[in-house]
Amino acid sequence: MTISAWAPLRRSAFRALWLAQFASNIGTWAQTVGAQWLMGDLGGSALQVALVQTATTLPVFLLVVPSGALGDILDRRHVLISGQALMLAGAGGLMLLAGTDRATPASLLGLLALMAVGQALSMPSFQAIQPELVSREEIPQAALLNGVNMNVGRAIGPALGGLLIALAGSEATFAFNTISFLGVLIVLARWKRPSDHRPLGTEHIATAMRTGARYVGSSPLFRRVLARLSLFIVFGSGLWALLPAIARGPLRLDASGYGVLLGSVGAGAIGGAFVVPKLLRSMSKNRMVLFATWLYAAATSAAVLTQSFALVIVAMLLTGACWIATLSTFNATAQILLPAWTRARALAYYQLILMGGQALGAVVWGAIADAYGLRTAMIVPAAVMAVAALVATKWLPLNDRPLDVSPAIYWGEPPELDEKEAGPVLVTVEWPVAEENEDEFIAAMQRVGRARRRTGATMWGLFRDAEKPGTFLETFTIATWQEHLRQHIERGTVVDQENQEVARALASGDAHVRHMIFAEPRKPD
Structure with a gap:
């Protein structure tokens, strides 16, 4: 039976959370513009402006793995509510400080870091609840829709942020983001999630983290997903870091032209959500990822080989479609491979590579662009990524056979022992x-x-x-x-x-x- 790309949206819980997350993604990107602009208004140094990005990413990088463990040993709904509440508090604090002219560079960075802690707490659990919101057969479509959500938010948010700043100042971006988090909290509060069944009680977080690391190390199919994700992200992330330089440099665009490029990526992501399910009916996910990676490499190279604005827009449409096709396939494959008891802590490693790979790629390809030019910094990683995808398809194929990771008790009865912590x-x-x-x-x-x-x-x-x-x-x-x-x-x-x-x-x-x-x-x- 053919499953529509939009089938998960027919499920009320998924639809409500997806819409709330869409508003939140737009608000987050709008706030990023507002925070950078406010730091400039406060007379922040170049280092302090750069620290805005550090404050929003470093806590996530440091805390996402323990947050994944919390998502497995506690009720994921409660973990999500706690994370969203922290982000709401941070955005609300920024709104109040900016609106009353009491903001300082230190308070701005501190509240941004608080929001990043909330994001770290939320990310693994948000990924882990997706199989609870849709059927197993709809997980690929849900991953596609979540990718569309993120990419369209990335396209709309900065433009909205610039408009809000022009109309009402930086505090307007923080106010919009505060309202968006409030919407997510309302949806989570109304979600009637079944209670987790833990006959032996809650694990200690340190034990849960060790168990999660051991699970990833002993799961070759999941490690393949992480390896494939690493190869794609590190070599493909240069586009996001260097697109502003491409817009200002060879294309000689203003801010509105840059916004059009971002919008083209988002539009390509929406188109990809329609195309990917049809492609997967006629080819394996490995072949589809290979073709999508090759097309992504060609499109990113074309963006620096032409000065035609129209051709670059076409290239951005293709990159958006290929980006979501590849990442949604990796994400859906990962979710299907993981049992419920370890899903959040294992997906935390997925998020770690996703964010760390983008950060590393931005630094590396940015440095190469400074030293050797934009063309080299875009074409070289594209070529390496295309070759690596071909090799990985043969040596690190994604799992295409169905695996039943639902719970099963098949061990014999263990002997009785009162000392539960005895061991080894x-x-x-x-x-x-x-x-x-x-x-x-x-x-x-x-x-x-x-x-x-x-x-x-x-x-x-x-x-x-x-x-x-x-x-x-x-x-x-x-x-x-x-x-x-x-x-x-x-x-x-x-x-x-x-x-x-x-x-x-x-x-x-x-x-x-x-x-x-x-x-x-x-x-x-």
Whole structure:
């Protein structure tokens, strides 16, 4: 059955939050212009003007990973409300200070940093709730629509910010942003999200962060998404950093002309939302991402190879469509691969690469533009990105087969133990395997081992018994008994169960499981 690009908007919760986020994205970009303008009005130095960008990005970069852990161990709706409330407080504070002429460079940077903390708190949870708002089949369309939301907000926001400043001053941009956050909070307050099922209670945040890092490290399919995202973002982000220089330099445009270029990118993103679902019906996501990357590279190169305003507008339309096609595919693939229990903390690494890659690319390609010119700074990364996409399609293909990551309890009952924090725990599983099945069994157990590590094991190994032919010993350690119980009850998925059943089918008898707790010496009497 063909799913419309706009199908997620038929779901009331998704539609309400999407519209609220759209207003918020516009407000955020409008506020960015207002903050930079206000810093100039306050007599801020060049460094202080530059610190506006630092204040809005550095807290996100530092806090997004722990915020992802919070999104998994607490109610995501409450985490989102807390993040949006911080941003509302920051925007409201800026509105009041600017409106009463009490703003200073330090207070401006401080309130912007407060808003960035709220953004860091919100980003992973916002991504993680998308599968809760739409069906699994609609996740790619939801990712597309969220990409349209961001890109159109990026196009409209700066122009609106300039208009508001001209009509009512910088405080008008802060007022608009305050109202937009209030709208998001109202939607979140009215959303009736089902309660999370945590039979073993809430994890400690430090443990949750370690578990999230271990999950990412033991999930090769998710790591492929992160690798592909890195290659695209680092080499493709130069456009966003250098587009103002292209507008002022070769094209000799004023602010309104630059606004037209931004609007063209947003229009291309909207067009991409229509085109991508149709393309995915006729080709794999890997082929579509490859073609979109090549077209993006060609379009960004064309933007500095011509001085025709009309041709550059066409190039910007294409970049907008290709940008959203590529990033929405990466995002949808990531969401589908992740089970609910770790979705926010794993997606925090996705956001870390997305933001860090754009920041790194802006610095690198900006420096190259200063040293060697705009053409070099646009064409060289475009060429590298095109080659890297071809290599990555072969060696790092995106997952195209459906994986069922819904919860499953398939472990046997663990023994009773009162000391939940006791550990480390060593689990051994003795597997009898017929000689003709040994090679297949070893291969199957590699997938089982990755599942053990994803769900909490700190070490895993498979050993062949040198004295007892046909016997294999699987061993893995977990930090505490409580973490092992989470493996049993909270973290298993259907695909993990299927992989274990494949290994079990290759065994020639029942596996024998033993649980051992680290033996600490008794304290002397």
